[in-house]
Every structure is written in structure tokens, then in C-alpha cells.
Amino acid sequence: MRIVLLGAPGAGKGTQALLICQAKKIPHISTGDMMRQAVARASALGSRVKGYLDRGELVPDDVVIEVIKDRLSADDCRNGFLLDGFPRTVEQSKRLDTLLSGMKLELTHAVNLMVPREVLLQRIMSRGASGSGRTDDKGDVALHRLTVFLEQTAPAIELYKGRKIYFEIEGLGSVDEVHQRVLTALE
Numbered sequence: 732m733r734i735v736l737l738g739a740p741g742a743g744k745g746t747q748a749l750l751i752c753q754a755k756k757i758p759h760i761s762t763g764d765m766m767r768q769a770v771a772r773a774s775a776l777g778s779r780v781k782g783y784l785d786r787g788e789l790v791p792d793d794v795v796i797e798v799i800k801d802r803l804s805a806d807d808c809r810n811g812f813l814l815d816g817f818p819r820t821v822e823q824s825k826r827l828d829t830l831l832s833g834m835k836l837e838l839t840h841a842v843n844l845m846v847p848r849e850v851l852l853q854r855i856m857s858r859g860a861s862g863s864g865r866t867d868d869k870g871d872v873a874l875h876r877l878t879v880f881l882e883q884t885a886p887a888i889e890l891y892k893g894r895k896i897y898f899e900i901e902g903l904g905s906v907d908e909v910h911q912r913v914l915t916a917l918e
């Protein structure tokens with residue numbers, strides 16, 4: 732399975748991503764985790780992207796595409812993968828298709844975790860207050876990430892609607908309830 736997991740910040744993508752990857756035995760590829768690791772290691776990539784992460788802005792497409800291209804060519808992706816937090820822009824989505832078709836591959840599922848805007852706001856605010864350990868989960872930055880999602884990522888999600896691989900999943904309920912819905916869609 733080659734899955735993209737779509738959804739707003741606060742929709743529960745990270746949690747569901749881990750469960751899907753365990754169930755389907757595929758690698759979890761989170762561009763956000765990769766960026767945070769690069770920052771923590773203070774690598775060349777890290778110093779390039781740190782400012783964007785701190786501000787809750789998207790890292791430039793070229794940078795993310797390069798990282799994804801590299802990662803998808805690794806051996807563990809041969810039997811499938813799940814992309815979490817990528818693509819985030821229309822450009823990234825188009826370039827992902829090009830990249831995959833160059834590898835003679837296609838996505839098998841685009842799963843969109845749907846959570847109402849008010850709930851996203853509540854979750855974002857409480858995550859910031861309880862301290863997830865993420866510097867971009869604090870009030871203003873977290874809210875800005877939601878704006879960035881609506882402006883730049885929502886149009887990218889539109890591109891998947893109408894494709895056979897697209898599934899909308901109700902993101903409200905317990906973690907397990909949502910996971911069961913996802914598994915049904917992946918059958």
C-alpha cells in the first residue's frame with residue numbers, strides 16, 4: 732500500500748499514522764518528524780528549515796521534495812509506505828505523482844481525516860497549553876499553522892477528491908474508532 736494521510740493540524744494524523752503503519756507493516760514517513768530531527772541534529776537541512784518550523788510556515792517545496800525523493804528511494808519503501816504531512820501544497824502533490832510515476836508506482840489510497848474546524852481549534856489550543864513538546868504547538872504559531880493549512884494544503888487535498896483512491900474518514904470519536912474506520916477504507 733502506498734498511502735497519503737491528509738488532514739488539518741489537530742486532526743489526529745500522527746496517532747492514526749502510527750496505527751496504520753503497525754497494522755500494514757509499512758514505514759511511516761513524516762516530513763514533520765524528518766524536519767524536526769534535522770533541526771535537532773543541527774544538520775545543514777536543519778539550519779535551512781528551522782525558521783520555517785518556528786514560525787509555523789511551510790518549508791519551501793524544493794526542499795521537502797528533495798527529502799521525500801531521497802526517502803522514497805530507500806529499500807524499506809519497496810513494499811509500500813505511508814506519507815504523513817506530505818503533500819502540503821498543490822505543487823508537492825503534482826511532484827509526488829511525477830516522482831512516483833518515474834518509479835512506475837502509484838498511490839493506492841489518499842485518506843483524509845475530517846474534523847470540524849471548532850474541534851481542531853479546541854485541540855490545537857489544548858495541545859499548546861499541555862505542552863506537546865513541540866515549539867510550534869504554542870498559541871499563535873499553532874493557529875497560524877491552521878491558517879497555512881486552509882490556504883495552502885486544503886487546495887492540495889482538493890486534487891485528490893474525485894480520484895478512486897480518495898477516502899474521507901470521520902475523525903471524531905476514540906482513537907480506536909477512527910482507526911477501525913480507516914482500516915475499513917483500506918480493505
Ligand code: AMP
Pocket residue numbers: 740762763764766783784787788789790791795815816817818819820823867876
Ligand atoms: P508536521 O509535524 O507535519 O505538522 O510538520 C511540522 C512543520 O514541518 C510544518 O509546520 C512545516 O514547517 C514543516 N513541514 C512538514 N511537512 C512539510 C511539507 N510537506 N511541506 C512544507 N513544510 C513541511
